[in-house]
Amino acid sequence: MASPALWQRCIAASALASTSRNVTRTFTTTTAVAMARQRPGAQKPTVARVPGLDQPGTLHNLSEIHPLLDHYPRKTDQDGHLNLESPKLWASDPPLDDLLKNQADDDVDEASLPHGLTKDDLRKFLKRALVVKRTSNMTTAGKIPSMYALVVVGNGQGIAGYGEGKDDEVARAVRKATNRAMRNLTSFDRYDDRTIYHDIDHKFHATNIQFRSRPPGFGNRCNHYIHEICSCIGILDISAKVWGSRNPMNVIKATFEALSLKQKLPEDIARGRGKRVVDVQHTYYGANE
Amino acid sequence: MPRHYDLCARVQNGFAARLRRIAVPDTKMNLAISNVLYKEGFIASVNRGDHVQPDTTYVPTTPDNIATRRLWLELKYNNDEPVLKKMSAVSKPSKKIVMKVEELQNLAAGNRSQFIKGLQPGEIAILTTNYGVLELRDALEKGAGGEVLCRAI
Numbered sequence: 001m002a003s004p005a006l007w008q009r010c011i012a013a014s015a016l017a018s019t020s021r022n023v024t025r026t027f028t029t030t031t032a033v034a035m036a037r038q039r040p041g042a043q044k045p046t047v048a049r050v051p052g053l054d055q056p057g058t059l060h061n062l063s064e065i066h067p068l069l070d071h072y073p074r075k076t077d078q079d080g081h082l083n084l085e086s087p088k089l090w091a092s093d094p095p096l097d098d099l100l101k102n103q104a105d106d107d108v109d110e111a112s113l114p115h116g117l118t119k120d121d122l123r124k125f126l127k128r129a130l131v132v133k134r135t136s137n138m139t140t141a142g143k144i145p146s147m148y149a150l151v152v153v154g155n156g157q158g159i160a161g162y163g164e165g166k167d168d169e170v171a172r173a174v175r176k177a178t179n180r181a182m183r184n185l186t187s188f189d190r191y192d193d194r195t196i197y198h199d200i201d202h203k204f205h206a207t208n209i210q211f212r213s214r215p216p217g218f219g220n221r222c223n224h225y226i227h228e229i230c231s232c233i234g235i236l237d238i239s240a241k242v243w244g245s246r247n248p249m250n251v252i253k254a255t256f257e258a259l260s261l262k263q264k265l266p267e268d269i270a271r272g273r274g275k276r277v278v279d280v281q282h283t284y285y286g287a288n289e
Numbered sequence: 290m291p292r293h294y295d296l297c298a299r300v301q302n303g304f305a306a307r308l309r310r311i312a313v314p315d316t317k318m319n320l321a322i323s324n325v326l327y328k329e330g331f332i333a334s335v336n337r338g339d340h341v342q343p344d345t346t347y348v349p350t351t352p353d354n355i356a357t358r359r360l361w362l363e364l365k366y367n368n369d370e371p372v373l374k375k376m377s378a379v380s381k382p383s384k385k386i387v388m389k390v391e392e393l394q395n396l397a398a399g400n401r402s403q404f405i406k407g408l409q410p411g412e413i414a415i416l417t418t419n420y421g422v423l424e425l426r427d428a429l430e431k432g433a434g435g436e437v438l439c440r441a442i
Contacts, residue, residue, distance in 0.1 A: 269411040272367035273330025
């Protein structure tokens with residue numbers, strides 16, 4: 001009912017009343033409170049439930065995390081100050097999941113990132129969940145369903161990767177796939193930062209893909225999976241045709257293989273032949289903006 | 290007499306097998322195409338020799354040794370990769386390809402011409418013209434068309 005502080009104040013009030021008025025009668029708690037209410041000009045006893053909020057006119061230090069004011073805490077740096085630009089940390093998963101987690105599902109370790117990337121860069125990456133399927137594992141107990149996700153991530157400046165993840169829930173599968181994609185980032189060569197250097201023919205399982213380099217302003221006119229991958233990589237002008245199987249997972253894997261392995265840079269070709277290479281487009285006609 | 294596609298096959302297979310040098314039949318056409326490959330930087334040298342090894346000193350070709358005469362081409366590799374990936378015949382006995390200057394300009398620009406795909410960055414085409422066996426861009430400089438023998442990349 002009443003807090004210990006209130007009790008103390010009531011006892012003090014009653015003691016004060018008895019001594020000041022020289023009355024031998026002792027007051028009970030309720031009468032003391034009633035008397036305090038009835039006394040003219042009397043102030044309500046202020047009770048501070050939370051330390052630091054009892055003095056009127058003093059503002060709480062809003063740069064520190066407060067257990068009452070900041071119910072969902074934001075990230076802090078070493079000094080304990082808030083970083084208001086960081087996203088909120090939401091309530092954690094139930095404890096059982098921590099036991100079942102394996103390393104691949106954890107968020108990416110910054111030290112393992114390639115090309116000098118940081119976790120802040122990863123947050124600005126484009127993330128596309130291109131394939132989300134419902135798979136089922138047939139066992140003696142029956143069909144066990146599971147959700148599969150294939151996510152492509154990229155920064156639109158030549159760095160991209162893909163990852164696959166499986167879980168009972170779609171959101172968790174997508175998150176696993178995203179983390180794996182962040183782990184498998186590769187750098188892609190682009191001519192003029194907009195297209196591939198030359199036409200590429202690649203076969204992956206039953207999927208044959210022909211990529212064609214195209215002039216500026218052409219656009220990405222290709223299969224919708226290849227289109228998404230090209231926008232994640234930062235390829236702006238390309239034409240592609242998928243022959244044979246158009247299975248989405250294989251089209252995506254074929255595209256990544258072809259664009260990372262099969263491109264030959266003119267500088268490397270010239271070095272092998274012992275020739276000097278000049279980009280006529282840049283030298284005589286000006287570079288493509 | 291071995292045709293130009295015989296040379297294409299030998300050169301391509303030699304590079305694929307990572308050989309140091311290959312011996313091809315010693316003919317005027319083979320010598321001319323090998324010269325173009327040498328000038329373009331695909332092979333390191335062209336030597337005459339016999340079927341065992343290249344000649345160290347000059348050996349004249351006579352009816353006695355003509356059967357053993359070979360052209361030795363020294364192959365080039367860079368970064369653990371062959372410098373020549375593919376060499377294929379364009380004009381074949383089943384379908385001869387003779388192109389004019391305009392069609393050759395199309396090829397050089399990367400566009401298709403006479404059902405032949407355009408040249409990719411780093412690709413060359415060897416053709417025989419009235420001025421001899423030339424690479425495509427050299428033929429365009431001279432303003433000459435001709436039979437497109439092979440292409441190499």
